[in-house]
Amino acid sequence: MRPTAALSALLTAALAATALTGCGSGSGSSPNTLKVSYKQSTDNSVKVMDTYLAGVKKEFEKKYPGKKVEFVPIKAPDSEYYTKVQQMLRSPRTAPDLVYEDTFLINSDITSGYLKPLDPYLAKWPDWNQFIGTAKAAARGQDGKTYGVPDGTDTRGLWFDRRVFAKAGLPADWQPKTWADVLAAARTIKQKVPGVTPLNVYTGKPAGERSTMQGFEMLLYGTGQGTSDPLYDSATKKWITAGQGFKDALTFVETVYKEKLGPDVSDALDPNFATTVNGELLPQGKIGIDLDGSWLPQAWLAGSGHDWPDWSKQLGLAYMPTQNGQAPGKVSMSGGWTWAVPAKAGNPDLAFDFIKAMQSEANAKKWYIANSGISVRKDVAKDPSYATAQPGIKFFTDLVATTHYRPAYPAYPKVSTAVQEAMEGVTTGDASVEKAASAYDSTLKDVTGGQVIQK
Amino acid sequence: MRRLTRVLPLAPAVVLLLLFLAGPIAYCVYIAFTDLQLTGQAHASFVGFGNFRHAFHDAEFRNAVWLTLVFTVLSSLVGQNTLGLALAALMKRASKPVRTLTGGVVITAWVLPEVVAGFLLYAFFRREGTLNALLDWLHLPRQNWLFTLPVLAVSFANVWRGTAFSMLVYSAALDEIPSEITEAAEVDGAGGWRRMWHITLPMIRRSIGTNLMLNTLQTLSVFGLIWVMTRGGPGNRSQTLPLFMYEQAFQNSMIGYGTAVALLLLVVGSLFSVVYLRLLRTEV
Numbered sequence: 001m002r003p004t005a006a007l008s009a010l011l012t013a014a015l016a017a018t019a020l021t022g023c024g025s026g027s028g029s030s031p032n033t034l035k036v037s038y039k040q041s042t043d044n045s046v047k048v049m050d051t052y053l054a055g056v057k058k059e060f061e062k063k064y065p066g067k068k069v070e071f072v073p074i075k076a077p078d079s080e081y082y083t084k085v086q087q088m089l090r091s092p093r094t095a096p097d098l099v100y101e102d103t104f105l106i107n108s109d110i111t112s113g114y115l116k117p118l119d120p121y122l123a124k125w126p127d128w129n130q131f132i133g134t135a136k137a138a139a140r141g142q143d144g145k146t147y148g149v150p151d152g153t154d155t156r157g158l159w160f161d162r163r164v165f166a167k168a169g170l171p172a173d174w175q176p177k178t179w180a181d182v183l184a185a186a187r188t189i190k191q192k193v194p195g196v197t198p199l200n201v202y203t204g205k206p207a208g209e210r211s212t213m214q215g216f217e218m219l220l221y222g223t224g225q226g227t228s229d230p231l232y233d234s235a236t237k238k239w240i241t242a243g244q245g246f247k248d249a250l251t252f253v254e255t256v257y258k259e260k261l262g263p264d265v266s267d268a269l270d271p272n273f274a275t276t277v278n279g280e281l282l283p284q285g286k287i288g289i290d291l292d293g294s295w296l297p298q299a300w301l302a303g304s305g306h307d308w309p310d311w312s313k314q315l316g317l318a319y320m321p322t323q324n325g326q327a328p329g330k331v332s333m334s335g336g337w338t339w340a341v342p343a344k345a346g347n348p349d350l351a352f353d354f355i356k357a358m359q360s361e362a363n364a365k366k367w368y369i370a371n372s373g374i375s376v377r378k379d380v381a382k383d384p385s386y387a388t389a390q391p392g393i394k395f396f397t398d399l400v401a402t403t404h405y406r407p408a409y410p411a412y413p414k415v416s417t418a419v420q421e422a423m424e425g426v427t428t429g430d431a432s433v434e435k436a437a438s439a440y441d442s443t444l445k446d447v448t449g450g451q452v453i454q455k
Numbered sequence: 456m457r458r459l460t461r462v463l464p465l466a467p468a469v470v471l472l473l474l475f476l477a478g479p480i481a482y483c484v485y486i487a488f489t490d491l492q493l494t495g496q497a498h499a500s501f502v503g504f505g506n507f508r509h510a511f512h513d514a515e516f517r518n519a520v521w522l523t524l525v526f527t528v529l530s531s532l533v534g535q536n537t538l539g540l541a542l543a544a545l546m547k548r549a550s551k552p553v554r555t556l557t558g559g560v561v562i563t564a565w566v567l568p569e570v571v572a573g574f575l576l577y578a579f580f581r582r583e584g585t586l587n588a589l590l591d592w593l594h595l596p597r598q599n600w601l602f603t604l605p606v607l608a609v610s611f612a613n614v615w616r617g618t619a620f621s622m623l624v625y626s627a628a629l630d631e632i633p634s635e636i637t638e639a640a641e642v643d644g645a646g647g648w649r650r651m652w653h654i655t656l657p658m659i660r661r662s663i664g665t666n667l668m669l670n671t672l673q674t675l676s677v678f679g680l681i682w683v684m685t686r687g688g689p690g691n692r693s694q695t696l697p698l699f700m701y702e703q704a705f706q707n708s709m710i711g712y713g714t715a716v717a718l719l720l721l722v723v724g725s726l727f728s729v730v731y732l733r734l735l736r737t738e739v
């Protein structure tokens with residue numbers, strides 16, 4: 001019996017261990033094939049990026065005879081996309097030649113040595129001078145080198161439904177001046193228009209960075225004086241612990257969910273909720289006010305699955321106000337994605353040629369419009385056919401002047417998760433604002449290796 | 456020389472096992488002692504038992520261990536095992552059509568891929584789901600277990616999916632019991648429960664042990680089902696160890712820590728195995 005027992009235990013351990021280890025396969029790269037990895041929408045009816053890239057591929061293959069472009073799309077929610085890409089970038093056998101990188105994570109991937117500095121290429125590319133300064137800085141590593149070419153940016157604000165507002169007796173040209181104004185409008189909707197979610201603020205871990213950026217940071221960056229970053233102190237290079245502004249922002253989230261002004265908590269914590277909001281709830285007039293990003297209309301363009309050509313008649317746009325209306329009076333956050341060349345890419349030169357083809361003035365404009373993106377090229381921003389291509393573009397492009405960028409340093413993704421945990425605590429009612437804030441402080445200390453400061 | 460020719464046919468298998476089984480495991484063990492990250496780090500360094508110390512001080516890890524135990528005991532020991540035995544015993548007496556039909560239905564759940572089963576049960580339990588439609592129709596109060604009692608919901612899901620396996624094992628075991636013994640007990644005046652307790656259970660003891668072991672180990676590593684249904688949420692109220700490990704390794708990018716948690720999961724599995732092996736050894 002004894003040896004059998006030992007053998008079974010060993011087998012057991014071995015079986016369990018095989019289940020826990022994965023194995024990936026890859027293929028070598030050929031000098032004439034350019035592999036391009038990008039994030040495919042998880043909404044099957046949205047094919048914006050696929051269509052755009054197919055067009056550029058055709059143009060590119062015509063211009064460079066004998067070269068082939070092969071797409072390696074990754075269909076996954078944001079956080080799983082990042083993980084998949086990072087694993088691919090670790091080995092030359094799986095690394096694509098060109099990869100779509102979120103500015104949220106690019107600094108972290110630069111630190112890991114996954115990406116190649118693009119400075120030698122950029123120096124020889126005249127179009128680079130057309131990019132606005134903040135966009136150029138978005139993909140700059142702590143070593144001062146540039147690792148990615150941004151394909152646009154985004155800004156954020158309040159979307160409100162005029163149909164709901166009319167029923168609630170609220171103005172069609174609504175523009176709140178303070179947080180209290182926003183909450184007051186939501187309370188009015190709750191009272192007068194049953195069956196409608198008065199105010200959607202993304203929250204909790206399932207929504208990932210969406211909660212942090214569209215939800216929490218849109219609040220946090222409107223507290224205090226608005227002169228310095230409330231998350232990261234660049235003078236001391238330390239992360240800032242939860243102060244009064246942090247707690248006020250959490251209180252706002254708590255109020256929304258406690259007073260049932262927001263969506264049902266179980267819906268808000270459903271990882272696919274954002275797709276529902278964008279594709280169903282907003283078009284159906286089921287949401288009064290939505291704190292969200294500039295890209296929403298990409299899901300409503302013709303051929304994108306949820307056609308809604310006259311959305312601008314039913315939806316209005318308002319700036320997200322600062323807490324008490326203090327200067328500059330409005331808040332926006334900006335992020336965006338970049339095209340980057342992996343350090344282990346087989347064809348980096350060809351990859352940069354593809355970037356140039358994608359980011360030519362004509363193609364960049366086509367992409368901004370298709371993607372509801374905000375231009376980072378000066379020439380396109382000035383182009384009247386861009387500014388009038390879609391309602392809302394002017395509103396969101398104007399926000400670029402006052403928008404904030406995240407402190408996207410290597411620790412940021414973990415700080416962001418800590419923020420989401422704090423939000424989730426006050427959303428479900430599991431934690432008070434004080435408790436959530438102190439939990440944030442201790443997690444912050446943990447994930448930044450003690451690089452924290454109280455302000 | 457004879458020896459060598461005997462060993463030779465085994466060589467390919469041994470080489471494959473070493474390469475694809477022992478290799479990755481050894482690599483895993485090594486990583487568990489480093490602070491390797493998926494991103495945001497230029498070089499990984501050796502940290503000794505740091506990851507394990509961190510785990511034991513981590514309230515979320517302890518929460519995950521607790522939920523894993525609840526999930527395993529509820530769905531594997533109580534659910535799949537007992538229900539499987541009950542079904543097998545009932546089916547032995549049932550008429551052929553009933554047996555075929557029940558067997559077919561139960562096994563369908565087992566045949567379904569994990570992710571498909573997860574989606575089905577998500578659709579069943581969610582707020583606008585089938586269960587609530589049924590409850591409405593019966594004028595009973597609605598539930599939202601995916602939110603209020605997620606561990607119970609995923610445990611139910613695992614019972615639904617995994618019972619067929621136990622049922623098959625026990626069906627085979629029950630068929631092995633000689634009918635003379637049961638008949639003799641019946642003549643002696645033993646009722647159904649007494650026959651079950653004094654005859655059936657002792658005679659299928661080995662099958663019970665094997666079944667418990669396989670069930671438990673499988674349940675301990677359930678990931679897809681829970682991931683599809685709740686993603687470990689809301690909060691971390693259904694975050695069992697495999698989900699916790701995934702979150703640490705791939706979402707927080709801390710591969711080193713995640714791997715250490717994987718090794719601890721292995722320890723939990725081994726503890727269960729040791730207990731079952733002991734049970735198997737005792738003679739009646």
